[in-house]
Amino acid sequence: MYHNPVLLKQSVDQLAINPAGIYVDCTFGGGGHSREILSRLSDHGRLYAFDQDLDALANEIQDSRFTLINQNFRYLENSLLLYGVSGADGILADLGVSSHQFDEAERGFSTRSDAPLDMRMNVMQTLDARVVVNDYEEEQLADIFYYYGELREARKLAREIVHQRKTKRIATTEDLKNLFSYIPQHKRNKFFAQLFQAIRIEVNQELEALKEMLQQAYRVLKPGGRLVVISYHSLEDRLVKRFLKNGMFEGEPERDVYGNYEKAFELLKSKATVPDESEIEENSRARSAKMRTGIKI
Structure with a gap:
């Protein structure tokens, strides 16, 4: 649709x-x-x-x-x-x-559905959200969150991801969201919108x-x-x-x-x-x- x-x-x-x-x-x-x-x-x-x-x-x-x-x-x-x-x-x-890309849950663009971390507009490219979240250095992640998501606590967020992925690879949108379950309910929609935007911009070099x-x-x-x-x-x-x-x-x-x-x-x-x-x-x-x-x- x-x-x-x-x-x-x-x-x-x-x-x-x-x-x-x-x-x-x-x-x-x-x-x-x-x-x-x-x-x-x-x-x-x-x-x-x-x-x-x-x-x-x-x-x-x-x-x-x-x-x-x-x-x-x-x-x-x-x-x-x-x-x-x-x-x-x-x-x-x-x-x-x-x-359409938001509505297709399996594409991983939406914060509303549990799906593989993907976010590729061109599904033929190799770089996807899993690579960004699991393989990028902490400093790279912090820059992405700060510049593309305009998130003030970018370094703290990057540090949390790097710490958690040592135990288990972050494979789905829910895996990523669960890392930040401490975010107050009234701030969650905006926070995850900014976080997903930052990763998506990097994946697609927008x-x-x-x-x-x-x-x-x-x-x-x-x-x-x-x-x-x-x-x-x-x-x-x-x-x-x-x-x-x-x-x-x-x-x-x-x-x-x-x-x-x-x-x-x-x-x-x-x-x-x-x-x-x-x-x-x-x-x-x-x-x-x-x-x-x-x-x-």
Whole structure:
């Protein structure tokens, strides 16, 4: 089951579709955004979609204007070149974990079910959550919990895991949760959400892939092309916001004597677009969604 995409109409509206244009959906999933884009294209338009999850292939759209590429979007530029595409009019990316991945308990993404520690978006890769939790050094784990989960007691948590795994390998989501049974009940949901997020980001190299995609998106977009990104946590949103603002992820751009710098994008809105109350009520995932749009200068 793939739920309705968040900010569906709003995100595709911001692409300002040219019916004969070339568009890219970086995160195909259930195909909701792709179907909406296709509905606005003429027979001369083209849509290329990416998804590294094999489950998404079952949702492939039978349409001569559509191509589904089973790849991580970090390979955006080279994958498009293989199809003879060197420029796009618009690129859309709906980040994070899909509702389907959360709902499939055996994938290990959800804190609600007991399942093998997995969390791989691409089930063909070797690195999974078991490897991270059982084989990473204590310092590595602490950094992951601190930077990707924004957990203040990251070093204490890493130390606890390293101590416990000496006795028994941590194999399931319940094994991991049971290590922290001392967490007060009223704090458990948020704590485990942050802990699982941190491990998942490491397993899938999500932030590195996002950086690579954004840099390639700039090169792929035609002048005046639009980049629309929907993010779900502050780590993603900060990267997107900074890149659209000044083309960088860290530091400040070089300025001239007047304090001006060369921009990569013009922001369509200074503040992120967020779902309205009705969408939040219908889709819990929408609660944390933020959408940002940049137009390539």
